[in-house]
Each structure stands twice: as C-alpha cells, then as structure tokens.
Amino acid sequence: MTSQPTLQKAGSGHDSPEGNGSGLQAGLKNRHLSMIAIGGVIGAGLFVGSSTGIATAGPGILLSYALVGTLVVLVMRMLGEMSAANPTSGSFSAHADRALGRWAGFSIGWLYWFFWVVVLAVEATAGAKILEGWIPAVPQWGWALIVMVVLTATNLVSVGSYGEFEFWFAGIKVVAIGAFIVVGLLAVFGVLPGVHSDQASFGNLTGHGGFLPHGPGAILTGVLLVVFSFMGSEIATLAAGESEDPQRAVTKSTNSIIWRIGVFYLGSILVVVSLIPWDDKAITDKGSYVAALDSLGIAHAGQIMNFIVLTSVLSCLNSGLYTASRMAFSLGERGDAPKAFARTNSRGVPMAAIVVSVVFGFVAVFFNYKFPDSVFLFLVNSSGAVALFVWLVICFSQLRMRRIIQREAPEKLVVKMWLYPYLTWATAALIVFVLGYMLTDTEGESSGRTTVLLSLLVAAIVIVIAVVKQKVTGGRAAVAAPAAESEKVSAG
Secondary structure, three states, X not given: OOOOXXXXXXXXXXXXXXHOOOOOOOOEOXXXXXXXXXXXXXXXXXXXXXXXXXXXXXXXXXXXXXXXXXXXXXXXXXXXXXXXXXXXOOHHHHHHHHHOOHHHHHHHHHHHHHHHHHHHHHHHHHXXXXXXXXXXXXXXXXXXXXXHXXXXXHHHHOHHHHXXXXXXXXXXXXXXXXXXXXXXXXXHOOOOOOOOOOOOOHHHHOXXXXXXXXXXXXXXXXXXXXXXXXXXXXXXXXXXXXEOOHHHHXXXXXXXXXXXXXXXXXXXXXHHHHHOOOOOHXXXXXXXXXHHHHHOOOOOHHHHHHHHHHHHHHHHHHHHXXXXXXXXXXXXXXXXXXXXXXXXXXXXXXXXXXXXXXXXXXXHHHHHHHOXXXXXXXXXXXXXXXXXXXXXXXXXXXXXHHHHHHHHOHHHOOOOOOOOOHHHHHHHHHHHHHHHHHOOOOOOOOOHHHHHHHHHHHHHHHHHHHHHHHHHHHHHHHHHHHHHHHHHHHHO
C-alpha cells in the first residue's frame, strides 16, 4: 500500500531531509493524548462567545450547539477512520493528498496553517488583556510577547514538554467545567449548601418568551455564532502520530468525542440557561459563565472565570503553535513547503516549522495592534471559514479513502464511519448548507457573508498556486523520467 509517510516510534523514526535529526518521535504519553483529546473540544470561545449565542437564540442555543456538535462528531468519525488506518502528522491534509490529489493536500494544509497562525495572534491578545488587568505595570503588547515567547520555548524543547503543558492546561479546563456543572445542577435542584437562588430553575428554559423566543430561524443564526468554537477537535489526530500507539490513541479519541461534546458544551450551556433567564442583561455584560456564578453569590466569580479563560487561551496558544508547526512539517515532508520545515533536531522537534509559524504569529500580533480594523480584520475574516472547509475536505477524502483502504489494507479499518456513504454525503450537504446560510448574514464588518467570501478568495488563491505547482513539478517529472530511462539503456 502506497501511503503518506508514517511516523515511527521513538528511536526508529525515519530520517528527516538531508539526514538531519531523526524525524518526529513518540514523545507523547497516553495521558497526554487523553487530555489533548478532551481539552481540544474546549476552546476559549466556549467561555467568551457563548453569551452572544444565548442572547441571540435564547435557550434554543442548545439546539445550535447540538446541531454543530453532531456535525463535529460525524466529521471526527470520518477523520478517525482515516487516521486510525494511517496516523500521520499531516492528518486530514495527508489524507486529502492521497485521496483527492496533491492540490487538495497542499491547499487544505496551507489554509489550516494560516488559520492557526492567525489564532495565535487572537489568543495572545486575549490573554494579554487579562494579564494586563492583573498586572498593569506591564503593557498589553509586553504580555503578548511574554506569552508567545514562553510557549514557543515550550514547543522547542520537545513534544513531551508540549504534551505536559497541555495536560495541565486542559486538566484545569476540564475540572473547572465539571465543577461548574455540578455546582450549577445542585443549585437548580435547590440542594446547594449555603446558596439560595430564586431564579435558578429548569423553568428558565421555557419561560421569558419560550424555548425559541426569536423563532426557529434563530437556531441557524446560533449555529453561525458557535460553529467556530469547535475548531480544535482534530488536534488529537495530528498529535497521535507522535504517541507510542497512534492507532489506539486515534480510536480512543474518536470513540469518546460524543460524551465530550455532550458534557462540556451541551451540559455547561444547559446549566447557564437554567441558572438565569436567557434575557438577563448580565449575560452580555459580564459573560454567560460569570453571570451564572454571580447569580449564586459566589465571591470573585469574575476573577475565577478570568483565570479559567486565561488557561483556555494559553491552552489554545500552546496547541495552535504545535498544530501549525506539525502541519508545516508535514507539508515540508511531502514537498509542498520548504524542505527545511521537515528537518528535526535530535529531540525530534521540527525547529524551522515552529519558528516560521511563531514568526507569522508575531507579525499577526503586530497587525492586531497597529491595524486592527483593516489588515488584522482581513486576516481574521479570510481565515474564518477554514474550519468548515477542513470539515468538507475530510468528508470528500473519506468517501475515496474508504475504498482505497478496503482494497489495499482492509485490516486497518478499525474505526468505521457509520452508514457509509450516505451519512458522509449528508454531512457534506449540511456543511455546504451552513456555508450558504452564512452568505445571508450581512450585519457588521465580520458578517458571515464577508467571512465566507474572503475565505473563499484566499482558498481560491491557494488552490491556483497548488494546481500551478502540480503542473510544473509534474512536467519536470515527465521530462526527467525519459531521461532517466535513456541513461539506463545507455548503461546497459
């Protein structure tokens, strides 16, 4: 079976280009992978962005989260099928390369890299704002610089240090949401010791205008607001290639995503809209989780949530830098990026890929401070729909990869997409529908229409580059082949 380069266990990895280093190594432990998989679905957007969704759709935002959550579960099932059969640092980009063509792997790989380097700037700025509020003596740009430098150093040390940091970052998020759900439910049932809340009740789900106060259409509007907070679910499939047992890691991550989304997203949002009425001004003024904690009279709720949000931001930064660098490494390994990106040091760290990714992150941070309403706004909008593009490519890749795997190595189908191919086509259709619905959103500078159109523009440019590159390199290969054959004949 001709496949993309696969990662070997530590000590036996393939050599990187020019014999420099020993390739990526299996430095992630099972506990690292487990927490990366769990924490990957909990982004800072859940804490920060959920208030807008609740204000827009009311309690019906639960249906928005359920719809997007179902979409993510299906897409991750497809990705899990391909990644369990062939774990690789390029994940869906490498699968698209094999299933759809070099142009597809090149295009979606670079778009995904672009998405994450922009996210680095967004998260670094968000974290800097919180830290500046605590220690104003250091300016915001200074905190952004400190955060980026520290996490860059962490990623440069070894993949194990990335995994260890992410283990604790994700652990704090998981414990925080778990505690929030338990405390919230005790309050809703009226059994929370020392706390009496008059407004905490499941009646808040249907009171104050009903479950869908703004009508069924608000569910789709809510989808547009929450869909991007799910980006990161796929990180576990990229990281699995650097674990001791990639196939087991991918299988475990894929099988557990249903309860992870159900508990952390649906569970916590259900608690929020049950503790306080959806139209309470505190939700938009303070943020949904802070408002919910305040309603229970919990002291310093705002600072508690700021700490949790900061942890989520640092986790997102840490994983974003790791993910961008590994995608750059994979692109370099496949000849779709400079070969230097695929070189690793003796610890299996792709230093050039990390440095280039963080440099672009720093440049984006600079644009955020100098040109927030022009250059940086363009960067954010033009990368905004990449999540949906990635999911769509995963769908089409799985449709072809299933046949390839069944033909060449059926024993590797340890994870299977349900109701193939019908559910895959239905998922792709739903993603296209969401993209189409975004075109009807025309409000604001970061409207759905602006995001989709600018993202399509950038995608079109990357695809054109990919096609031209493929034709040029293909032409060279075609010329080189007869020459090589004639040399063989002459030698004979």
